[in-house]
Amino acid sequence: MTTASDPDRRIIVLGGDGYLGWPTAMHFATRGWTVCAVDNYSRREIASANNASSLFDNPKLPERCNALRRVTNSNVVSVELDVNDYCALSQIVREFRPTALLHFAEQPSAPYSMWTYETARFTLNNNINTTFNAIWAILQEAPDCHLIKLGTMGEYGTPNIDIEEGWIDIHHRGRSERFLFPRQGPSLYHTTKIMDTDLIHFYCRHCGLRATDLMQGPVYGIHTEETRLSDQLLTNFHYDDIFGTVLNRFVVQAVVGIPLTVYGEGRQVRGFLNLIDSLRCIEIAALETPKAGQLCVANQFTQTFAILDLAARVVDAADFLGIRATIDHLPNPRMEQADHYYNPTHRHFVDRGLVPNLLTRETLVDMLKVVSENRSRIDTSRFYPRISWNRRAPGHQRCEARPAAMDEERRTA
Amino acid sequence: MTTASDPDRRIIVLGGDGYLGWPTAMHFATRGWTVCAVDNYSRREIASANNASSLFDNPKLPERCNALRRVTNSNVVSVELDVNDYCALSQIVREFRPTALLHFAEQPSAPYSMWTYETARFTLNNNINTTFNAIWAILQEAPDCHLIKLGTMGEYGTPNIDIEEGWIDIHHRGRSERFLFPRQGPSLYHTTKIMDTDLIHFYCRHCGLRATDLMQGPVYGIHTEETRLSDQLLTNFHYDDIFGTVLNRFVVQAVVGIPLTVYGEGRQVRGFLNLIDSLRCIEIAALETPKAGQLCVANQFTQTFAILDLAARVVDAADFLGIRATIDHLPNPRMEQADHYYNPTHRHFVDRGLVPNLLTRETLVDMLKVVSENRSRIDTSRFYPRISWNRRAPGHQRCEARPAAMDEERRTA
Numbered sequence: 045m046t047t048a049s050d051p052d053r054r055i056i057v058l059g060g061d062g063y064l065g066w067p068t069a070m071h072f073a074t075r076g077w078t079v080c081a082v083d084n085y086s087r088r089e090i091a092s093a094n095n096a097s098s099l100f101d102n103p104k105l106p107e108r109c110n111a112l113r114r115v116t117n118s119n120v121v122s123v124e125l126d127v128n129d130y131c132a133l134s135q136i137v138r139e140f141r142p143t144a145l146l147h148f149a150e151q152p153s154a155p156y157s158m159w160t161y162e163t164a165r166f167t168l169n170n171n172i173n174t175t176f177n178a179i180w181a182i183l184q185e186a187p188d189c190h191l192i193k194l195g196t197m198g199e200y201g202t203p204n205i206d207i208e209e210g211w212i213d214i215h216h217r218g219r220s221e222r223f224l225f226p227r228q229g230p231s232l233y234h235t236t237k238i239m240d241t242d243l244i245h246f247y248c249r250h251c252g253l254r255a256t257d258l259m260q261g262p263v264y265g266i267h268t269e270e271t272r273l274s275d276q277l278l279t280n281f282h283y284d285d286i287f288g289t290v291l292n293r294f295v296v297q298a299v300v301g302i303p304l305t306v307y308g309e310g311r312q313v314r315g316f317l318n319l320i321d322s323l324r325c326i327e328i329a330a331l332e333t334p335k336a337g338q339l340c341v342a343n344q345f346t347q348t349f350a351i352l353d354l355a356a357r358v359v360d361a362a363d364f365l366g367i368r369a370t371i372d373h374l375p376n377p378r379m380e381q382a383d384h385y386y387n388p389t390h391r392h393f394v395d396r397g398l399v400p401n402l403l404t405r406e407t408l409v410d411m412l413k414v415v416s417e418n419r420s421r422i423d424t425s426r427f428y429p430r431i432s433w434n435r436r437a438p439g440h441q442r443c444e445a446r447p448a449a450m451d452e453e454r455r456t457a
Numbered sequence: 458m459t460t461a462s463d464p465d466r467r468i469i470v471l472g473g474d475g476y477l478g479w480p481t482a483m484h485f486a487t488r489g490w491t492v493c494a495v496d497n498y499s500r501r502e503i504a505s506a507n508n509a510s511s512l513f514d515n516p517k518l519p520e521r522c523n524a525l526r527r528v529t530n531s532n533v534v535s536v537e538l539d540v541n542d543y544c545a546l547s548q549i550v551r552e553f554r555p556t557a558l559l560h561f562a563e564q565p566s567a568p569y570s571m572w573t574y575e576t577a578r579f580t581l582n583n584n585i586n587t588t589f590n591a592i593w594a595i596l597q598e599a600p601d602c603h604l605i606k607l608g609t610m611g612e613y614g615t616p617n618i619d620i621e622e623g624w625i626d627i628h629h630r631g632r633s634e635r636f637l638f639p640r641q642g643p644s645l646y647h648t649t650k651i652m653d654t655d656l657i658h659f660y661c662r663h664c665g666l667r668a669t670d671l672m673q674g675p676v677y678g679i680h681t682e683e684t685r686l687s688d689q690l691l692t693n694f695h696y697d698d699i700f701g702t703v704l705n706r707f708v709v710q711a712v713v714g715i716p717l718t719v720y721g722e723g724r725q726v727r728g729f730l731n732l733i734d735s736l737r738c739i740e741i742a743a744l745e746t747p748k749a750g751q752l753c754v755a756n757q758f759t760q761t762f763a764i765l766d767l768a769a770r771v772v773d774a775a776d777f778l779g780i781r782a783t784i785d786h787l788p789n790p791r792m793e794q795a796d797h798y799y800n801p802t803h804r805h806f807v808d809r810g811l812v813p814n815l816l817t818r819e820t821l822v823d824m825l826k827v828v829s830e831n832r833s834r835i836d837t838s839r840f841y842p843r844i845s846w847n848r849r850a851p852g853h854q855r856c857e858a859r860p861a862a863m864d865e866e867r868r869t870a
Contacts, residue, residue, distance in 0.1 A: 221617040223639035
């Protein structure tokens with residue numbers, strides 16, 4: 045499966061322990077890239093402190109890398125490192141000499157960013173400073189390196205006009221200018237990604253940074269080519285209210301016979317993609333280095349669905365397996381438009397050869413089977429939203445009453 | 458001069474020791490508001506560490522407040538506090554119960570933000586976290602309080618279309634939506650202000666924050682109604698390459714007989730305003746509290762000038778006083794468009810009664826006279842830019858070689 049390593053294909057994956065990070069690291073390693081995976085395991089810590097751990101018992105990076113080497117003869121080097129530590133990061137970049145740097149090292153949960161002052165401030169500072177450090181490490185140590193940043197389709201929000209791919213030409217009072225497409229996200233997490241874009245766009249314009257911003261929709265799926273080779277190579281799979289993405293959560297709910305929890309009426313429309321397509325998009329992005337100073341933006345999803353439609357597809361696939369699943373509507377804990385126009389473009393990756401793995405009954409049946417095999421590990425207390433975004437004043441604890449135990453504070457949120 | 462204090466007019470000025478902060482605190486205090494000025498003196502520290510102190514020997518806030526009380530019988534309470542400390546800030550907000558909170562507590566120098574990794578990271582973290590804390594302190598402790606944020610016209614950059622006041626209606630493929638006017642600033646400092654706007658806009662939409670964003674152009678001037686009453690009430694006046702704004706610097710250069718340093722050909726156009734008009738705009742803003750969830754944006758300048766035109770006006774005013782001033786063109790240390798379209802709107806404050814103090818020869822003559830009286834205090838080594846923004850890789854020091862003395866590092870930048 046491995047090929048000879050290419051000196052021009054050296055990639056660092058920041059956040060290499062994540063749902064996307066680890067499969068991405070394997071994907072590149074088995075395709076001839078020299079790969080360094082960096083993580084500080086902060087998602088694992090937040091998950092284990094909040095009863096939100098992965099369905100699978102995923103080993104940490106050194107063990108994962110050993111397993112990958114045994115099974116595929118491909119190599120991923122792993123480094124335990126907080127990307128907020130600039131000296132440590134810049135040393136890695138200087139020594140590894142990457143041609144591309146994937147930045148997935150962000151706190152990825154929108155609900156977590158909307159919980160308390162502490163979780164909000166952590167999200168803000170982690171996400172902004174990891175981006176800042178990634179930019180500076182490249183500019184100072186590897187100026188031609190391509191920064192590939194994981195953004196989200198959520199940054200665009202749900203405007204009443206067609207969503208273009210990153211940029212828009214505005215015609216105004218007889219004159220024209222091209223701008224970044226306006227962004228206005230539905231959570232602090234999404235807002236930090238918008239702020240990342242401000243930083244990256246600035247350093248592209250002023251310091252010749254080469255960058256790609258991947259505006260990705262919610263990802264679903266369990267397996268990639270590599271994860272099928274060994275249980276030790278599985279990526280994490282969250283189905284809780286903090287880290288679980290919607291389709292993955294529906295699949296787990298169907299397996300344990302709990303109604304699928306649709307927030308509100310479920311007419312919110314979003315763009316989704318399979319984990320396998322996410323890896324392929326990232327690979328396509330990495331194979332095309334922007335010019336110095338160029339910020340390339342690509343919308344990374346393959347299909348749009350209303351949430352209720354997604355739930356109905358899971359019910360249908362479960363039925364095919366003889367599982368009777370039902371749907372429950374919860375009051376929406378998020379601040380979202382119930383009905384809205386949504387027409388985002390997504391030409392970039394299709395034009396470059398992406399052949400989407402669309403959401404079929406077969407895909408869902410496969411997911412349901414894997415989750416069923418792990419049914420005994422499912423904690424059914426994790427499905428219901430503990431964090432309500434839908435209120436005027438965020439947080440709840442005054443500063444002087446900061447409790448000793450964060451868990452206690454979080455539980456009452 | 459003082460009037461009875463109004464229980465509905467209670468204002469906190471974050472950054473109350475600044476060029477704008479202190480005159481603003483006095484302006485509100487002498488007009489019947491109850492005023493609390495907060496500062497941690499970080500600008501003073503940066504200035505004194507980098508040979509960039511104010512022309513005047515301004516006392517710190519407690520002494521300034523005493524002087525104000527003696528001269529006007531008006532009261533400003535001062536608190537020494539880092540706005541990055543959320544517990545301390547939220548306690549002040551809880552106890553003071555402000556109806557408005559002015560946020561000037563940012564690192565205000567664009568060149569400083571473009572110097573080294575350390576100065577950039579300080580600017581980023583200080584500006585983002587002070588804004589974040591100001592938002593949260595209001596939402597948790599005084600949810601109806603009006604956040605007034607000092608933005609800058611520089612956030613808009615110099616686009617090829619007319620600059621509206623904060624918002625723009627975009628018509629695209631037969632549909633329409635109103636968005637924040639696109640922002641793309643020329644320095645990291647400007648970019649942090651754009652990121653502030655992202656945060657404020659988000660918390661307005663999702664938590665009902667009431668906010669006004671003042672998109673201010675460069676301010677010039679020395680005196681306000683209150684500063685004329687005592688030398689102890691003077692605001693700071695910077696003429697150096699770090700904190701000095703362009704017109705103030707030209708006036709000082711003219712007084713000491715050094716050619717006025719125009720960056721490049723000087724055809725860059727910007728919107729300017731007198732310090733007196735800045736205070737009036739802030740007052741108008743404070744008298745109109747937005748609805749819950751509303752973000753009001755106002756362009757705060759009175760006239761646009763090309764930089765070379767400004768320099769010529771200073772030469773003319775100096776000539777009137779018998780001072781022979783000349784102009785020198787330096788290579789532009791900034792990354793700016795030499796020639797550009799620039800047509801920003803500024804109706805908001807004029808519609809609400811602002812009568813601008815335009816830049817006349819008399820204004821400049823007054824400034825030249827005050828600076829001449831302080832001629833012996835001028836350090837002529839401070840005029841030339843030490844910080845070049847105009848290069849590919851920012852910073853210059855690798856992390857492992859971080860020098861013990863910051864001064865040494867800065868000097869070689």
